[in-house]
Amino acid sequence: MESAAPIIEIAGLIKRFGEHTVLNGIDLAVERGDVVVVIGPSGSGKTTLLRCINHLESYEGGSLRLDGVEVGYRDGPEAPRRRRRSDRELARLRSEVGMVFQTFNLFPHLSAVRNVMLGLVKVRKMAKDEARELATRWLTRVGLGDKIDALPAQLSGGQMQRVGIARAVAANPKVLLLDEITSALDPELVSEVLEVVSGLAGDGMTMVAVTHEMSFAHDVASRVVFMDEGQILCEGPPHEMLVAPRNERLKAFLARFHMSLAMHRDLGRA
DSSP: OOOOSOSEEEEEEEEEETTEEEEEEEEEEEOTTOEEEEEOOTTSSHHHHHHHHTTSSOOSEEEEEETTEESSBSSOTTSSSOOBOOHHHHHHHHTTEEEEOSSOOOOTTSOHHHHHHHHHHHTSOOOHHHHHHHHHHHHHHTTOTTOTTOOGGGSOHHHHHHHHHHHHHHTOOSEEEEESTTTTSOHHHHHHHHHHHHHHHHTTOOEEEEOSOHHHHHHHOSEEEEEETTEEEEEEOHHHHHTSOOOHHHHHHHTTTHHHHHHHHHHHHO
């Protein structure tokens, strides 16, 4: 029987780089099937939060649990001296979280299908024939069925990012993390990538996404979280957060986006 507890539970999370506190007491719960979009100015800690969830960054204080398991440590936050998990334990936990980065991070010497297959074979220990079949199915799902044997250099930026998405979801992760996945793309390529993500959200994939695409956040998110200076200042439903915000700092942040959001709403009503 599937647990009713949140798939991600974060309480009092603290992350420092030297003397600089990047995350200062983050509390966040992500329910199964949620699409949580994290917004905020550059340097507010958004990417660091994602990297802590996947334990690409360690954390100094608080608790971060994935499906009930403390991610970085064998002991809970109440332990006086927590023991870091072994690399093998961390690799197993990371295999349950898919992550798509700002840059594509594809292996340039491997075809699209082999880029997707690699984790299935190395991490999931899947037979190569089975992995190729699954990779081909996901590449077809993201609109690249005719590009499975293409090398990254033969693909556009939007196509490479879609390979990255296929690679992340092919392993059937419990959570998909998306870190500014359109920031490196030309504007005309953004919609093709966000359309794929919207489709995954419609299928019930649990996601935490950092983005500056406010129209996407408005249409796809189940909840929007606003971060500034390492803290969550407010969170709520997309319309309440993006169209009728009450927090003054959020209002100031959104000021430069409101015209595009208004145009987006008008087009939706047309």
